[in-house]
Amino acid sequence: xxxxxxxxxxxxxxxxxxxxxxxxxxxxxxxxxxxxxxxxxxxxxxxxxxxxxxxxxxxxxxxxxxxxxxxxxxxxxxxxxxxxxxxxxxxxxxxxxxxxxxxxxxxxxxxxxxxxxxxxxxxxxxxxxxxxxxxxxxxxxxxxxxxxxxxxxxxxxxxxxxxxxxxxxxxxxxxxxxxxxxxxxxxxxxxxxxxxxxxxxxxxxxxxxxxxxxxxxxxxxxxxxxxxxxxxxxxxxxxxxxxxxxxxxxxxxxxxxxxxxxxxxxxxxxxxxxxxxxxxxxxxxxxxxxxxxx
Amino acid sequence: xxxxxxxxxxxxxxxxxxxxxxxxxxxxxxxxxxxxxxxxxxxxxxxxxxxxxxxxxxxxxxxxxxxxxxxxxxxxxxxxxxxxxxxxxxxxxxxxxxxxxxxxxxxxxxxxxxxxxxxxxxxxxxxxxxxxxxxxxxxxxxxxxxxxxxxxxxxxxxxxxxxxxxxxxxxxxxxxxxxxxxxxxxxxxxxxxxxxxxxxxxxxxxxxxxxxxxxxxxxxxxxxxxxxxxxxxxxxxxxxxxxxxxxxxxxxxxxxxxxxxxxxxxxxxxxxxxxxxxxxxxxxxxxxxxxxxx
Amino acid sequence: xxxxxxxxxxxxxxxxxxxxxxxxxxxxxxxxxxxxxxxxxxxxxxxxxxxxxxxxxxxxxxxxxxxxxxxxxxxxxxxxxxxxxxxxxxxxxxxxxxxxxxxxxxxxxxxxxxxxxxxxxxxxxxxxxxxxxxxxxxxxxxxxxxxxxxxxxxxxxxxxxxxxxxxxxxxxxxxxxxxxxxxxxxxxxxxxxxxxxxxxxxxxxxxxxxxxxxxxxxxxxxxxxxxxxxxxxxxxxxxxxxxxxxxxxxxxxxxxxxxxxxxxxxxxxxxxxxxxxxxxxxxxxxxxxxxxxx
Numbered sequence: 001x002x003x004x005x006x007x008x009x010x011x012x013x014x015x016x017x018x019x020x021x022x023x024x025x026x027x028x029x030x031x032x033x034x035x036x037x038x039x040x041x042x043x044x045x046x047x048x049x050x051x052x053x054x055x056x057x058x059x060x061x062x063x064x065x066x067x068x069x070x071x072x073x074x075x076x077x078x079x080x081x082x083x084x085x086x087x088x089x090x091x092x093x094x095x096x097x098x099x100x101x102x103x104x105x106x107x108x109x110x111x112x113x114x115x116x117x118x119x120x121x122x123x124x125x126x127x128x129x130x131x132x133x134x135x136x137x138x139x140x141x142x143x144x145x146x147x148x149x150x151x152x153x154x155x156x157x158x159x160x161x162x163x164x165x166x167x168x169x170x171x172x173x174x175x176x177x178x179x180x181x182x183x184x185x186x187x188x189x190x191x192x193x194x195x196x197x198x199x200x201x202x203x204x205x206x207x208x209x210x211x212x213x214x215x216x217x218x219x220x221x222x223x224x225x226x227x228x229x230x231x232x233x234x235x236x237x238x239x240x241x242x243x244x245x246x247x248x249x250x251x252x253x254x255x256x257x258x259x260x261x262x263x264x265x266x267x268x269x270x271x272x273x274x275x276x277x278x279x280x281x282x283x284x285x286x287x288x289x290x291x292x293x294x
Numbered sequence: 295x296x297x298x299x300x301x302x303x304x305x306x307x308x309x310x311x312x313x314x315x316x317x318x319x320x321x322x323x324x325x326x327x328x329x330x331x332x333x334x335x336x337x338x339x340x341x342x343x344x345x346x347x348x349x350x351x352x353x354x355x356x357x358x359x360x361x362x363x364x365x366x367x368x369x370x371x372x373x374x375x376x377x378x379x380x381x382x383x384x385x386x387x388x389x390x391x392x393x394x395x396x397x398x399x400x401x402x403x404x405x406x407x408x409x410x411x412x413x414x415x416x417x418x419x420x421x422x423x424x425x426x427x428x429x430x431x432x433x434x435x436x437x438x439x440x441x442x443x444x445x446x447x448x449x450x451x452x453x454x455x456x457x458x459x460x461x462x463x464x465x466x467x468x469x470x471x472x473x474x475x476x477x478x479x480x481x482x483x484x485x486x487x488x489x490x491x492x493x494x495x496x497x498x499x500x501x502x503x504x505x506x507x508x509x510x511x512x513x514x515x516x517x518x519x520x521x522x523x524x525x526x527x528x529x530x531x532x533x534x535x536x537x538x539x540x541x542x543x544x545x546x547x548x549x550x551x552x553x554x555x556x557x558x559x560x561x562x563x564x565x566x567x568x569x570x571x572x573x574x575x576x577x578x579x580x581x582x583x584x585x586x587x588x
Numbered sequence: 589x590x591x592x593x594x595x596x597x598x599x600x601x602x603x604x605x606x607x608x609x610x611x612x613x614x615x616x617x618x619x620x621x622x623x624x625x626x627x628x629x630x631x632x633x634x635x636x637x638x639x640x641x642x643x644x645x646x647x648x649x650x651x652x653x654x655x656x657x658x659x660x661x662x663x664x665x666x667x668x669x670x671x672x673x674x675x676x677x678x679x680x681x682x683x684x685x686x687x688x689x690x691x692x693x694x695x696x697x698x699x700x701x702x703x704x705x706x707x708x709x710x711x712x713x714x715x716x717x718x719x720x721x722x723x724x725x726x727x728x729x730x731x732x733x734x735x736x737x738x739x740x741x742x743x744x745x746x747x748x749x750x751x752x753x754x755x756x757x758x759x760x761x762x763x764x765x766x767x768x769x770x771x772x773x774x775x776x777x778x779x780x781x782x783x784x785x786x787x788x789x790x791x792x793x794x795x796x797x798x799x800x801x802x803x804x805x806x807x808x809x810x811x812x813x814x815x816x817x818x819x820x821x822x823x824x825x826x827x828x829x830x831x832x833x834x835x836x837x838x839x840x841x842x843x844x845x846x847x848x849x850x851x852x853x854x855x856x857x858x859x860x861x862x863x864x865x866x867x868x869x870x871x872x873x874x875x876x877x878x879x880x881x882x
Contacts (some may be wrong), residue, residue: 033790033819076478159791164784177457192787193647195513196458199486202327202512203453217818218790219783221810222515230511231327304746464752471750489750489807493780496806497747498622517807530837 001265003248004272005054007187007239008043008062008091009075011045012083015066015122018073020243023044030244034216036253040148042243049245051087061092063118064241065153065187068096069126071162077112092276093117093151093236099124099131100177109141118276120145120275121153125161132161133173138165142175146182147162150277158214159186169196176204184238185210185276194220201235208275210237216253226255233263237271295559299348299541300533300568301481302356302385303369305339306377309360312367314537315339323536328510331545332372336537343403344380344541351542355386357412357533357566359481361365361449362390363420364578365456371406376588386570387411388447393418395424396434403435407444414439415481419455426455426484435507436469440476445569450467451482452508470498488514495529502569504531507539510511510547519551527557531565589853593642593858594798594827595775596643596650596679596709597663599633600671603654606661608831609633614643619834622804624841630760635679640837645836649680651706651827651860652834653741653775657714665700680864681743681803687712687719697729701738706864708733709741709775722759728874730763734770739863742788745776746802757784764792771863773798773825782808782862786815789823796863798825801833813845822835825859 002035010016020027021042026036029137041049054062064084066075077095095112097105101121109120122129124138131138133156145152160166169190176184190197201207209232215221228236240250259267272280303309308571315323315336318438335343348356360369371389377384388561391399393416403414418425418432423434427450438444454460463484470478483505484491486569495501502524522530536546553561567573608615617858618624629637642650652662652672665683672679683700685693687710697708704844712719712726719726721744733740735853750755761830764772789795797820803809816824825878828838847855861867 013350035818158787163765164788165756191784194767195486195488199452200458217814219786219808219815220513225512226511230329257328467751489780489782492807493746494752514807521807524623574841 001269002060003058003241003251003268004061004063004092004238005059005242005251006063006185006245006272007212007241008048008064008239009067009242010047011042012047012079014075014079016045018067018075020072022073027244030213030248034213034218034245036216036245037248039246050242051090053185053247054090057251059247059251061090063092063276064096064150065094065121066096067121067123068098069123070128071126071130072123076110077117081115086150094119094121094132096121097141098127098278099141100127100129102137105145109144109148109150113148116276119151119153119185121155123155123160125156125166128167130161130170132171133165134174135145138175139178142182144181146179149181149277151183151277152187152287153185157191157204157211158184160188167191167193169193169200170294172197173200173204174209176200176207180206181205182206183208183277185229185275187239188212188214188241189224192219194223198223199262201227201232203252207236208235208237208271209291210239212239212241214248216250217243218292225259229263229265230261233266234271234274235283236267238268295563296356297545297562298354298355298356298386298532299536299545300357300358300566301506301535302420302530302541303361304341304377304537305336305537306341306373308369308373310339310447310509312361312369314366315369316367324507326538328507328512328519328539329512330507330539330543333537333540336540342500344536345384347541348384350417351545353541353545355384357386357388357570359388359415361415361417362392363417364422365420365424369578371402371411373446375409375411388413388415390415390417391435392421393432393435394421394423395568400438402446403438412544412572413445413447413448415449417449417454419450419460422467424455425467426460426462428468433467433472436473436476436492440473443475443571445477447479447481449481451480451485451505454482458486461487463487463494466491466492466501467498470494470501474495474498475499476500477502477571479569481533482506482508482535486513488517492517492526495526496520499529502529502531502565504533506533506535507544510539510544512564519553522561523553523557527560528565528568530561531569532562533551546561589857590648591646591839591856592649592651592680592826593830594773594825594860595653595800595837595858596835597653597830598635598638598657599630599831600635600667602663602667604633606655606663607743608660610661613830617832618801620761622801622806623702624801624804624833624837625699625818627831627834627837634759638830639678641789641835642678642755644829645839647835649678651680651682651864653709654684655680655709655711655712656686657866659714659718660711660714665696665702667706669705670683671803675784682793684709684711684713686740687726687729688715688717690725693729695733695734697732697738701736705868707739707741707773709743710741711748713754715835718749720754720756722762726763726843730767730770735770737769737865738863739771739773741773743775745774745779745799752780755779755781757781757788760785760795761792763787764788764795768794770791770794771796771865773863775827776802776829777812780807782811784819786811789815789820792821796825798827799842800827800829801838804833804838813847816855817847817851821854822862824855824857825863826856
């Protein structure tokens with residue numbers, strides 16, 4: 001089975017100006033804390049090394065998620081697209097929009113989808129001012145995505161905002177209930193609200209969880225894994241969140257986890273395909289235009 | 295030792311119009327998610343099969359909890375009473391009241407207790423509008439029950455309301471502190487707030503926990519079980535929440551858990567007796583009128 | 589390596605009037621619930637027996653934390669100082685201030701530090717009225733401590749206030765972010781918000797956790813321990829919270845936990861030294877005046 005890494009940020013142009021590359025020491029400290037070795041590709045900011053690491057790991061496709069966040073830096077969508085286009089078939093671009101400007105966000109979403117982006121990403125806790133996920137100012141964006149069947153990634157786990165309330169599972173629960181046809185992937189899996197977000201996922205079929213590096217040596221990981229190997233097996237997304245975790249080191253570790261092969265295969269590939277509304281053939285989706293799920 | 299299943303909803307009259315029987319596919323999906331086999335008695339909506347399942351499992355008594363909930367459907371108290379009366383000695387009736395109407399609720403509570411109901415059940419998150427457990431509009435009902443020594447079941451775990459906030463452990467903590475002589479059983483055990491509700495139970499001696507099917511293969515279950523086998527052993531209530539879990543399959547699974555025999559016996563029987571304010575002899579309480587605990 | 593017990597309340601003068609000694613039965617019930625034997629020194633209110641228990645356990649130094657709390661009782665700072673002075677080199681005094689009176693608190697803090705106290709303790713949830721940790725009325729006190737490099741202990745776990753909201757990890761997260769140079773030790777470790785406070789500690793380097801007796805047989809302890817043996821090893825503080833746990837019995841139990849020797853040594857001694865801003869030699873700090881960390 002092919003493998004999709006659902007969250008990769010290459011050391012390329014605008015990405016290099018975001019905190020994850022600028023504050024390299026802090027980033028490597030996090031990598032060590034989760035008991036993994038920092039990737040040399042991250043440390044040396046080398047795209048060729050990153051590609052080689054993907055090859056070595058056996059990662060077929062990376063989902064490239066940019067950023068439009070005052071606090072954590074921004075990456076222009078054109079940069080994301082350019083990077084993906086220049087490595088045909090290896091990467092899927094996700095467009096980031098400014099969640100505090102609903103009109104511009106709607107235009108950006110339409111433009112992004114019409115030019116080949118596969119999903120939209122927002123990081124409301126990093127806006128200025130920071131927004132909670134159920135802030136009413138985000139509702140027009142949610143409606144716009146739901147109406148157009150555009151899947152949405154929300155960074156609402158870990159250091160998602162100025163304090164812990166920006167990862168609140170209550171708030172995301174409300175959004176999922178108010179937009180039942182909007183597929184939402186929670187990047188960082190609303191960690192550390194593990195038991196709570198698992199309840200929300202149990203209840204809301206439109207929620208996908210991608211705890212990525214907060215799964216490794218972090219509180220609550222056992223509960224995430226038990227769900228991943230049972231009722232959440234078809235909505236758990238595999239992601240390294242490179243450069244925070246090494247692409248290969250994280251995959252090696254992930255494959256050692258107690259998840260049965262059938263579920264492991266889904267998590268490493270099929271769930272991302274379904275979330276993104278793509279067809280089941282990698283050859284097809286590499287060239288096909290964005291299509292709504294039937 | 296005899297066994298009491300603290301939450302059973304038979305496939306009888308008005309129960310058949312509530313979502314748990316109407317949306318059978320959803321219900322069976324939940325049963326599968328918690329890794330149990332749906333009960334044929336539930337699927338075929340057969341009271342005789344349910345009784346046979348109880349016999350086979352060795353369940354002596356079932357606590358029949360109705361429902362007065364806009365969102366999840368309602369069952370008339372007369373139906374609950376009629377069912378219990380027609381199977382003398384096998385069932386204990388619990389009356390449900392509309393938590394949004396304090397005057398009618400007080401009348402209904404008085405009527406229920408005078409006619410043989412043993413406890414009162416409310417589901418405030420399912421009201422219209424939904425109420426949080428510490429909503430001031432519920433306080434007259436809490437006071438009414440406390441003053442009359444009527445034990446109260448509150449459905450405040452799992453899908454208790456439109457969003458996760460309706461299972462908030464903070465809110466129930468306040469109620470327990472404000473009504474220290476009111477015995478409250480949390481149906482679904484405020485899941486998924488496992489660590490938090492265990493703190494509340496550690497602190498408030500008037501709280502009983504009944505996580506029922508959210509114990510099976512769900513996040514936090516290890517912590518529930520450790521408490522059940524130690525300091526919470528005398529306030530943990532066994533319940534299948536039939537038809538969501540099968541009566542026999544759930545009991546078989548529950549008995550396989552690492553709970554010492556002394557505590558297991560309490561949980562399967564004695565705690566329900568004490569919560570309901572009944573005497574220790576099943577023969578007695580089958581006929582005795584409702585009596586306040588000394 | 590020497591050992592510091594970060595939270596000891598001796599059976600001495602004013603301490604005997606606080607609930608932990610007055611309500612002895614309740615206290616011993618808690619001790620039993622966490623599966624430890626009550627200390628005879630606590631039960632017999634004997635300082636010599638407590639000292640003998642420390643000797644037997646091999647505890648070199650106890651941090652004596654008083655109390656200024658309407659709900660739980662108060663101990664005059666002079667009593668704390670007098671006790672520590674009369675057992676030269678065995679105890680470190682911590683001054684408690686009334687968190688609801690900022691002007692008096694500032695005076696008390698200055699007086700305390702100038703007379704040899706090593707840290708300040710507040711219990712805002714026990715005030716009248718109770719205060720949450722991010723209440724704006726506390727901000728002058730936080731600023732006062734931060735500006736003077738005075739480490740602060742906040743009792744914000746367990747029964748810290750009238751309800752569970754007084755242990756909210758969101759609120760403490762805000763305080764830690766607003767006062768990045770203020771070292772805060774969370775007494776009782778914000779239990780039961782284990783996963784959440786671990787996230788906060790992962791994010792905020794100025795937070796130290798001291799779950800003390802809520803670690804023993806309580807929900808979430810595995811997650812506390814995994815963090816203590818990895819990325820939190822240099823900010824986890826050992827404390828018995830005597831008289832709730834026995835000094836020796838708790839240490840024996842703690843040393844049996846799966847924490848590697850290198851981290852165990854830090855937790856039993858070095859972290860308290862660093863939190864208190866003391867030098868690394870017990871002989872030195874026993875007589876040295878309070879000094880700011882470089």
